[in-house]
Amino acid sequence: MKISIITATYNCAHLIEECLRSVAEQTAIDKIEHIIVDGGSTDKTLSTISQYPHVAKVYSAPDRGIYHAFNRGVELASGDIIYFLGADDSLYEKSCIETVVDAFECEEIDYLITKVRCFDEVSGEVWHVNTEMSDEANICHQGFFCRSSLFEKIGPFSECFQLCADSFFMKKAIARFHGIHIDTTSANFRQGGASSSSASRLLLKREANAVAQLLGETTPSKQVQLDKNVIDLKLLLDKVLSKKEPLAIYSGMKIGVFGTRQLSITIANALRQQGAIVACFLQTTQVSVNEITGVPVKSIEEAYELGLSLVINGIEGEHESTISKVLREKLEGMKVISWRDM
Missing domain, CATH: 3.40.50.720 (NAD(P)-binding Rossmann-like Domain)
Incomplete structure (x- = not known):
C-alpha cells in the first residue's frame, strides 16, 4: 500500500525544508510518494526541493489558489491513500506514516483521523486538535488521511471556497463513509497561514456557515461557543481594569x-x-x-x-x-x- 503526500508550495524556500526533511526521514519512506504542486515560485523553493531525492513528482505552474493546487496533486497521485501536508508544516515523528499505513492495511476504512499538534511561534501557544472523533467541527486536514477512491465518490475540492473546501470535503466523507480515529499525532501545524490569520476570520466564519447550510446542519455550535467566549473575555478585561x-x-x-x-x-x-x-x-x-x-x-x-x-x-x-x-x-x-x- 502506498500513500501520496501532496504539498502545495509558493515562494516558501525559507519554510519548506522542515517539511521535506520530516517526510524524507519517515521509517515508511518506501511507501511514500511525495508530490510537490508549486504555484510558479520565483524564489529558491524549487531548487531547495531538488535537493531532496525522495520527492517523486514536482509540478510547477500558476494556479487559482490552494484548492486548485490540491486538486492538481490528486490528479498526479498514484497512491492508495491521499494526505495533504502544508509547506510550512511537518510530520510529527518518524514513524507516523508507518502507523497510518498499518491502520489502513488492518481496517476496512475510507478515512482515518489523527491528532494534530498546533503551534504559534509568535505567542508560544501550543495545543492539539482532532482529539476526539466526535469533534467534527474542529477537524483539520493535517490529521485527515483518506483513500484515493473517495475523490472519485465525492469529487474534487470545491474552488467556490477560499478557506473551507477541505472542511466541506472531510465533513461529507465523515457523514457518508466509514472511518476511524487513532490516538496518534501526525503533524505539526504552524499557525499564521491563510485560514488562521486574524484577517481571514470573518471569511472563515462565513464559509463555515455556508458549509453547515450545504450539509443541512445548523450554525456550528463551536462558533456559537467562540462568540460567547469573546464576550466572557471582554467581561474579564472590564473586571480587571x-x-x-x-x-x-x-x-x-x-x-x-x-x-x-x-x-x-x-x-x-x-x-x-x-x-x-x-x-x-x-x-x-x-x-x-x-x-x-x-x-x-x-x-x-x-x-x-x-x-x-x-x-x-x-x-x-x-x-x-x-x-x-x-x-x-x-x-x-x-x-x-x-x-x-x-
Missing part, C-alpha cells in the same frame, strides 16, 4: 496556569506583571513542549512537586467545566479556580 489594583491579590503567590493556548498565556503575563510567580503551565496530556514564554510546561502529576499556592484553569469553551473537575480531583487539597473567577 475596573479594579483599583488589578490582580494585586495574587502578588507573591506561586501559581500554575492550566492550558497552553493564548488565554492561558495572557493570564500568565498579567499575573507576572502584578508580581505573581507563575511557576508553570499545566497539561493533562503528555507534555509536548518544554516551556512557553520562559515558563516551564508540566503535567498535572508534577504540580505537587512545585509547591503551588493556586492553580488557575485557563481553558474556555465546552471542555472548561470538565477540566476544572479533573483539576480538583487530581489536585486534592490545592486551591483551583477558573479564569472567570479571577
